[in-house]
Amino acid sequence: xxxxxxxxxxxxxxxxxxxxxxxxxxxxxxxxxxxxxxxxxxxxxxxxxxxxxxxxxxxxxxxxxxxxxxxxxxxxxxxxxxxxxxxxxxxxxxxxxxxxxxxxxxxxxxxxxxxxxxxxxxxxxxxxxxxxxxxxxxxxxxxxxxxxxxxxxxxxxxxxxxxxxxxxxxxxxxxxxxxxxxxxxxx
Amino acid sequence: xxxxxxxxxxxxxxxxxxxxxxxxxxxxxxxxxxxxxxxxxxxxxxxxxxxxxxxxxxxxxxxxxxxxxxxxxxxxxxxxxxxxxxxxxxxxxxxxxxxxxxxxxxxxxxxxxxxxxxxxxxxxxxxxxxxxxxxxxxxxxxxxxxxxxxxxxxxxxxxxxxxxxx
Numbered sequence: 001x002x003x004x005x006x007x008x009x010x011x012x013x014x015x016x017x018x019x020x021x022x023x024x025x026x027x028x029x030x031x032x033x034x035x036x037x038x039x040x041x042x043x044x045x046x047x048x049x050x051x052x053x054x055x056x057x058x059x060x061x062x063x064x065x066x067x068x069x070x071x072x073x074x075x076x077x078x079x080x081x082x083x084x085x086x087x088x089x090x091x092x093x094x095x096x097x098x099x100x101x102x103x104x105x106x107x108x109x110x111x112x113x114x115x116x117x118x119x120x121x122x123x124x125x126x127x128x129x130x131x132x133x134x135x136x137x138x139x140x141x142x143x144x145x146x147x148x149x150x151x152x153x154x155x156x157x158x159x160x161x162x163x164x165x166x167x168x169x170x171x172x173x174x175x176x177x178x179x180x181x182x183x184x185x186x187x
Numbered sequence: 188x189x190x191x192x193x194x195x196x197x198x199x200x201x202x203x204x205x206x207x208x209x210x211x212x213x214x215x216x217x218x219x220x221x222x223x224x225x226x227x228x229x230x231x232x233x234x235x236x237x238x239x240x241x242x243x244x245x246x247x248x249x250x251x252x253x254x255x256x257x258x259x260x261x262x263x264x265x266x267x268x269x270x271x272x273x274x275x276x277x278x279x280x281x282x283x284x285x286x287x288x289x290x291x292x293x294x295x296x297x298x299x300x301x302x303x304x305x306x307x308x309x310x311x312x313x314x315x316x317x318x319x320x321x322x323x324x325x326x327x328x329x330x331x332x333x334x335x336x337x338x339x340x341x342x343x344x345x346x347x348x349x350x351x352x353x
Contacts, residue, residue: 020244040247044270048240051232052271055244055252058228059205078233082241086230175275179247186249 001134002160003096004029007067009138010094017145018182020053020066022046024103026096028164030067037177041167047076050093054083057091062185063145064090070097070111077120083152084125092144093152094137100159118154126152134158190349191216193323194282199226201330203253203280205245207231207238211257211284213349218255235260236267243277251334253280258287258343259299261306268310272339279339280330285316290346307341314341320351 001009007026011034019039021027027041042049050073053066073079073095083093099112111117118131128149132140134157144151188196194217198206205228208218221229228250232238235256242252256264261283272279286293287300307314313336315329316322326342333340 042271044274045236045240045267048236048243048267048271051237051240052244052247055205055230055241055246056248057244058230058241059245059248059250059252076234076237076240078237079240082230082232082237171275175247175277182248 001157002162003069003098003102003157004162004164006096006134006137006155006157008033009135010141013138013142013145014065017063017065018056018185020049020056020064022049022068022072025161025164026067026069028167029162031167032164037181040178041169041174043167043171043174047072050079050083051076053093054079054086054088054091056182057088058086060182060186061090062182063092064088065092065094065141065145068093068095069102070095070099070117071101071109073117074109074111080121080124080126080152083150084121084127087150089148089150091150092141094141095152095154096157097154098157098159102159102161106159106161112159118152121152121154128152129154131156189216190320190323191220194326195220195224197323197326197330198253200327201334202251203330204228204250205230205242205252206255207241207252208255209233209235209238209257209260211286213284213286213344213346214255214257217282235264239264239267239272239279242279243271243275246277246279251278253282255282257284258303259296261299261303265306265310268312268339273310276337278334278337280333281339281341283341283343285343285345288345288347290350303343312339312341314343317342317344317348320348322348
């Protein structure tokens with residue numbers, strides 16, 4: 001499976017939850033498969049999906065899934081110690097690890113070479129870390145959400161992309177409808 | 188009240204509930220107070236752009252958020268400011284220790300001090316410079332202005348401000 005297929009496979013699992021989605025193709029693919037007000041699409045700022053997701057999870061009660069990539073985690077590696085030391089049991093970080101910078105032409109990342117992001121997360125102090133095969137991602141993600149424990153999932157998939165359109169929603173619209181959805185869930 | 192307490196009370200009066208910090212010697216007093224104050228969720232960050240991501244998430248989650256940092260980090264936050272905080276209209280008070288101004292003992296700090304206001308001006312970020320201890324009285328109004336405008340706002344606090352408070 002490639003990332004686009006992994007994202008399609010988790011749509012039924014994440015549809016009822018708040019989702020913060022990584023910049024570039026991951027957001028465009030999620031938008032294409034299942035656009036919802038409960039999705040926050042990052043239109044810029046590589047690396048901060050996990051940080052936005054953690055801040056959101058710490059600030060309110062609804063469950064939050066941050067969909068990140070191996071390249072973006074490597075860009076903001078300091079996020080893993082912050083996550084480990086500020087436990088939010090309503091937070092799941094899903095790292096879709098295709099070993100490449102997919103949005104920029106599939107250049108290889110170090111996560112596809114010698115560096116294991118699951119081992120890095122454990123070394124940073126993250127207590128529930130699961131590495132899984134791409135086809136098991138939806139089941140692993142559902143189990144993590146049901147368990148109500150902060151979990152970092154590293155889903156190993158193949159690199160490769162499908163054609164998708166850019167997101168033409170205004171950032172203010174994305175933020176406004178996302179915040180309305182958050183407020184509704186916390187009433 | 189100490190100047191550190193003045194700052195913390197102003198944050199509380201303006202209903203700030205989430206604060207992320209990257210330490211600076213001049214900020215140690217404020218950070219120490221925040222860590223033990225139940226009115227705030229204090230989440231230290233490893234880098235300032237990471238902290239801006241945390242603040243964006245916390246704000247969308249219903250908590251007013253602020254970042255406390257040093258001016259030497261302005262450079263690493265430019266992309267986060269432009270493409271996240273400004274692009275999505277997220278209010279963000281930045282309480283910034285202004286190192287490298289008169290009274291500084293470390294020459295290298297001056298190298299970023301000379302760029303600080305120019306960078307903030309280039310980003311069109313409303314910027315306030317606290318130089319005398321009494322300037323802390325303006326903080327309430329600046330914070331209210333920030334949340335009204337839904338913009339990042341910089342409050343630069345130099346050595347004279349901190350020193351004058353002794």
